Amino acid sequence: MVKHTLAKNIDKHLNETVTLKGWVYNIRKSGKIWFLIFRDGTEFIQCVILKDEVSSEVFDLKNTLTQESSLAIEGVVQKAPRQKFGYEILVKNIKVMQIAEEYPISLKEHGIEFLLDNRHLWLRSKKQNAILRIRHEIIKASRNFFDDRDFTLIDSPMFTPNASEGTTTLFKTKYFDQDAYLTQSGQLYSEAGIMGFNKTYCFGPIFRAEKSKTRRHLTEFWMIEPEMAFYDINDNMDLAEEFVRYIVEQVLKNRKKELEILERDTSKLEKITLPFPRITYDEAVKILQDNGRDFKWGDDFGAPDETLITKKFDTPIMIHHWPAETKAFYMKRDENDDKFVLGVDMIAPEGYGEIIGGSQREEDIDLLLSRIKKENLSEEMYNWYIDLRRYGSVPHSGFGLGLERTVSWICGNQHIREAIPWPRTITRLKP
RNA sequence: UCUGGAGUAGCUCAGUGGCAGAGCGGGUGGCUGUUAACCACUAGGUCGUGGGUUCAAAUCCCUCCUCCAGAGCCA
Numbered sequence: 001m002v003k004h005t006l007a008k009n010i011d012k013h014l015n016e017t018v019t020l021k022g023w024v025y026n027i028r029k030s031g032k033i034w035f036l037i038f039r040d041g042t043e044f045i046q047c048v049i050l051k052d053e054v055s056s057e058v059f060d061l062k063n064t065l066t067q068e069s070s071l072a073i074e075g076v077v078q079k080a081p082r083q084k085f086g087y088e089i090l091v092k093n094i095k096v097m098q099i100a101e102e103y104p105i106s107l108k109e110h111g112i113e114f115l116l117d118n119r120h121l122w123l124r125s126k127k128q129n130a131i132l133r134i135r136h137e138i139i140k141a142s143r144n145f146f147d148d149r150d151f152t153l154i155d156s157p158m159f160t161p162n163a164s165e166g167t168t169t170l171f172k173t174k175y176f177d178q179d180a181y182l183t184q185s186g187q188l189y190s191e192a193g194i195m196g197f198n199k200t201y202c203f204g205p206i207f208r209a210e211k212s213k214t215r216r217h218l219t220e221f222w223m224i225e226p227e228m229a230f231y232d233i234n235d236n237m238d239l240a241e242e243f244v245r246y247i248v249e250q251v252l253k254n255r256k257k258e259l260e261i262l263e264r265d266t267s268k269l270e271k272i273t274l275p276f277p278r279i280t281y282d283e284a285v286k287i288l289q290d291n292g293r294d295f296k297w298g299d300d301f302g303a304p305d306e307t308l309i310t311k312k313f314d315t316p317i318m319i320h321h322w323p324a325e326t327k328a329f330y331m332k333r334d335e336n337d338d339k340f341v342l343g344v345d346m347i348a349p350e351g352y353g354e355i356i357g358g359s360q361r362e363e364d365i366d367l368l369l370s371r372i373k374k375e376n377l378s379e380e381m382y383n384w385y386i387d388l389r390r391y392g393s394v395p396h397s398g399f400g401l402g403l404e405r406t407v408s409w410i411c412g413n414q415h416i417r418e419a420i421p422w423p424r425t426i427t428r429l430k431p
Numbered sequence: 432u433c434u435g436g437a438g439u440a441g442c443u444c445a446g447u448g449g450c451a452g453a454g455c456g457g458g459u460g461g462c463u464g465u466u467a468a469c470c471a472c473u474a475g476g477u478c479g480u481g482g483g484u485u486c487a488a489a490u491c492c493c494u495c496c497u498c499c500a501g502a503g504c505c506a
Contacts, residue, residue, distance in 0.1 A: 030469085031462040050463075067456085082464080102441075107467045108455050109443055113498055169504075185506095210504055211432075221506070302502075345506090354506055402506030416506095427498075 004072065007043035010087050013077045017092065020045070023124070024069045024100070026107060027062060034062040038073060038089070044126070046080065047073055047089040058094050067106075068124070070097040116417060120431050123421065130258035131418050134251055135407045139203075141250035142224050142401075145243055146201045151226060154193035154200040156186025158207075161381060169210045171219075182207035185400060188330070188385050190227035191361060194396055195388055201226040213426055215415050216303070216353050218404060220424040227398030233332075233342040233360040236397035237318050240346055240356055241276040243401070244316055248272045251410055264412040268350065271314040276346070280321040284309050298323045307351040316355065320344040329371040331359040344399070352409035358399020365389035 005018040022040030029035075032051040037044060051059050065071070072095040080088035104114075105121055115122045122128055143153075159173075159180045171182040186202040193200040206223045226239065248269050251259070259266055279287075287309050288295045295305065301319075310317055321340045324333060331341035346356035362368045368389055372379055379386070407419035417423040422431070 026467075028465045028468050029462085030465060033463040033465080035465050035468090037466085046466080048464080082466080084466090102457060104441065104456090106442060106456050111443075111499085114442070206506080208505070212502095212504060213499085214501065217505075223506070300504085302504095304502090357506065400506070405506055 007038065007040045007045045010043070010045060010077050010089075014079065014087070015077060017074065017076050018089075020073045020075075020089065022071070022073075024065050024067055024071065026067065027065060029062050034059075036065070036073075036091070039124070041124075041129075043085065045085055045087060045089060046083055047075060047091050049091045049094075054091060054093065058091070061094055061096065064099060065096070066100045067103040068100040068121075070100070071095060072097065112415060112417070116423065116428060117431075119422065126261055128418065130255075130261040131407065131411050131413065132421060133258050134255050134262075134411055135403070135419060137251050137255050138247050138403065138407055138410065141247045142201075142203070142243070144250075145246050146199075146226055149199070151199040151201050152193075152197040154190065154197060154202060155204055156183060156189035156202045156225075158183050158204065169208050171207045171209045184208060185223065186225050187227065187398060187400065190225055190398060191330075191385070191388055191396065194227045194229040194398075195392065195394075199226070199228045211426055214303075215417075216405060216408075218416055218420060218423055218425055221405075221416075221420065222403040223400045224403060225398060225400040227396065229394050229396045231360075231397040232395055233320065233344065233397060236358055236360060236399060237278060237320065237344055240344070240358060240399050240401075241274055241316075241318065244276075244346065244356070244406075245272055245274055247406065248410060259411075262411050262413075264410075268314070269410065273315065276315045277313050277317045279317060279319055281319055281323065281340070282321070284319050287312070298325060300326055303351075303353060306347050306353055310347050310349050310351070314349065316346050316348050318344050318346050318356075327359075329375050329377065330361050330368070332362045333367065342397075346399075348405065348409040350409065350412075352405060354402070355405045355409065356399050356401050358397065360395065360397040363389060363393045363395050365393065 003019065004021045005013060007020055007022065010018065020038060020040055022038055024036060025039045025044060026037040027034060034049050036047040036049060038047050049059060049062070073089060073091055074093040075089035075091040078088055078090050080086060103121070104118055105125065123132070159175060160183050161178070161180060170184060173180050173182060184206060186204065190200050190202055201224060203224050204222065205220055207220055209219065210217065228235070228239070231239070252266060252269055284301065285295055285297055288305055291308055293305065293308065301309070320343065321334060322343045324339060324341045327341045327343050331343045334340040334342055341359065343359040345354050347353065348355045362371065365386065368386065369379070372382055404416050404419040407413070408416045411419065413419055417425065
């Protein structure tokens with residue numbers, strides 16, 4: 001039975017004596033009174049130490065305690081109108097667990113490289129705490145969203161023998177006496193899943209060996225991928241926008257304090273209402289050309305293009321009906337015009353880029369086989385996938401949401417690296 | 432891979448040809464309500480690496496290394 005109190009619950013113990021266990025965040029000394037800013041991972045709270053209220057040993061700790069020293073504090077909970085949190089502790093006793101060595105992360109500014117080198121310590125700081133709590137909230141909201149809509153969680157493997165898209169961006173690894181790749185997407189496996197479970201989602205890490213060095217890229221990131229039997233591209237878009245709206249709503253509702261710590265302009269998030277604009281690829285190209293950009297039909301949009309297109313809207317937007325040439329083999333062609341595939345990208349506002357990619361999948365075995373041949377993919381490798389078109393093929397759709405981009409957007413982060421506890425980038429494998 | 436930027440104290444940075452600096456952090460002392468507290472004193476340096484120019488290089492030139500931002504690619 002745990003006998004100490006969590007700092008976040010201190011308001012339930014007004015005028016009572018409590019024991020808190022945690023770490024020193026900061027100390028302010030002033031002769032016969034000193035202040036200890038305490039954190040325990042749930043909240044920051046000021047503790048007041050008066051010479052007349054404690055033993056001289058405890059009072060003299062002001063000279064030995066260092067930032068991040070671990071301790072247990074016994075004291076009385078008092079109202080403190082001058083404090084942001086509203087409460088403080090009048091200390092009666094302090095038990096030191098360990099005096100911390102000189103802590104590298106000070107209360108002043110640091111550079112991103114230094115902070116990432118010290119990620120194991122940086123996790124303790126206020127903003128990182130807020131971001132990762134919001135990440136937690138987004139994951140929880142995602143699972144609730146799908147669980148409440150008759151989806152079953154069917155996770156995909158991390159080791160795969162084949163690629164869902166091109167092979168140049170795959171991490172290759174030894175798998176006993178075979179070669180294996182780290183997964184880029186759980187989609188193909190999810191397509192098998194829905195034939196057994198109707199609607200599924202998978203949630204796990206994804207690996208991309210892209211040599212991208214921007215604030216929007218990680219080599220290891222997490223993706224939430226729902227897949228639905230009997231959904232067409234429009235059903236797919238309906239679900240995607242409802243999903244994103246729900247996530248934003250849950251964070252606004254349950255993580256007010258964290259958004260405030262991050263100084264997020266929440267008015268921008270409150271504008272995320274349904275429906276999201278849906279424009280075709282052709283319409284998006286027209287927006288670019290009308291704004292004087294030299295854009296060639298058939299190309300994919302670059303980051304500056306995406307930002308320009310989204311600037312016209314307050315909410316995320318969905319771009320659908322893409323030129324077939326640049327898109328993956330499994331996307332279903334538009335029956336009215338086979339130049340296009342029934343793919344959709346959702347682009348977040350404020351320049352945070354693509355957060356969702358999805359499509360209606362090709363369910364016709366002959367069309368699928370011809371795509372596989374045309375792209376020189378191994379038919380043998382995809383045999384199990386082609387089986388899904390042999391045994392009761394149905395129209396189906398799905399999409400994947402990049403978790404860290406979504407976290408970054410909702411938090412208003414400068415860096416996607418802050419949206420994951422242990423970021424992996426092209427130049428970073430530690431800590 | 433390409434383009435641009437940076438590397439000076441533990442950290443964040445100033446110094447751009449003539450004595451190696453500041454703030455924070457560390458140490459010592461002071462202060463009874465502090466809010467990234469404040470005040471005084473103090474310790475702390477292979478100026479990324481290797482070479483070159485010069486009476487003299489952190490500073491100018493070249494090599495390499497590392498990191499950052501972006502492009503391409505992508506979520």
